[in-house]
Amino acid sequence: MRKKIILGQVLNPISDSKCDFYKNGALLLSESKDGWIVDGVKDRSKVSKKALEEAEVVEMKGQLIMPSFFDIHFHWVQDDVREMPKAKLLEWLEKYTFPAERKFEKKTYSKNKAKKFFSRLIETGTLGGAIYSSIHEHALDHAQENAIGHFTIGNVQMTMNSPSFLTQTKKEAIDLSKKLSKKYKEKYALTPRFAIATDPETMKKSAVAAKKNGSFIQTHLSENHGEIEFVLSIYRDLPEFKNVKNYTDIYDKVDLLGPKTIMGHAIHMSDAELRKLARTKTIIAHCPTSNAPIKQKGLGSGLFDFKRTEKHKVRWALASDIGGGPILSMFDVMRSFVDQNKGINPEATYTKALFRSTVAGAEAMGVSKVAGNFKKGKEANFITVNAPKGDLEDSETVLEKVINRGRRKRSSYDQLPNAVFFKGKALFEKQ
């Protein structure tokens, strides 16, 4: 069995408050049938002479090595509208987002876009997560063909309150999700766009098939007050939903909640709703750059209360939500999480942000045994960036320097990784 030792600075996220930093680190790998796996990470002075002799030693001088990212909520078909004006959510959807998604009805367009988007995604260092596609079956297939890593992807279901060119009949929506969840299993995510756009019968019938096939389920929940009021006004008119107490109850009634269900945003939640998410082990995707104030190119939805969420023991991880979020890179998402909590929650550190973009994402995707950090036996999925200068001793100062170095242009975060490795193989290396 071949061995490899990679020398460089190494960050290994362990928990919300702990991330090991090796200034002179060594990442030990061994080859398996299914690519390279991690043997361990340690200080290079602790690597035995014998181990060094037996392995191929790769010196990555001046490089900082960290696990690749998970992004558990984003819309790959909204890549073109990320930076469009968002002063009014509905206007942004109608004027930019829906026409952008409509273009995916053309197969050649969708195919070309998928090739470009997913290679760009790799370059940003994201190798896992949960993705929304358009309503079109071929666009979902194109995304599945091009995504490399631990992803689940779903076509959105839109059966009501949507533009005619993006509206399916109930039968079309149900049949398609049944077919695709059977075909892709856990790589498929049943994706009702949200309760405003997807009728309850479609959600309920599709959820049965998704759960039977081990697929994921994802949708949006309680992103802003207008949305919550609108949802409740629609559903309380339906006899079956007359008595629902809140937005979460609606999804519960159509059996959407569960350990493989990811709710996007969930900002404005009552204690009863959080208790329900905890009880059903449902996951929240927190998207700080998308929720950020409009002048920061977000939708101004509000600040997610992670402390309260954690108090209720609800699982959560970070996500970009492009196009609601303007930037694909998880570095920008981590920066935004820390910035928005500054002066409010001192626990919102870069160390925590990295944990929530790696280990917690892997946990949400059900792959924490094989991905998320450099624990022995996991896949060698990692990125390298320029190591920050100076005599730095801990993860927080190192990450602060990498992420907050000067006032960098936000779009430049996408170009931070110098190389991206999946199972030890370089998928991307800067020229």
Ligand SMILES: [Zn+2]
């Ligand atoms: Zn979204």
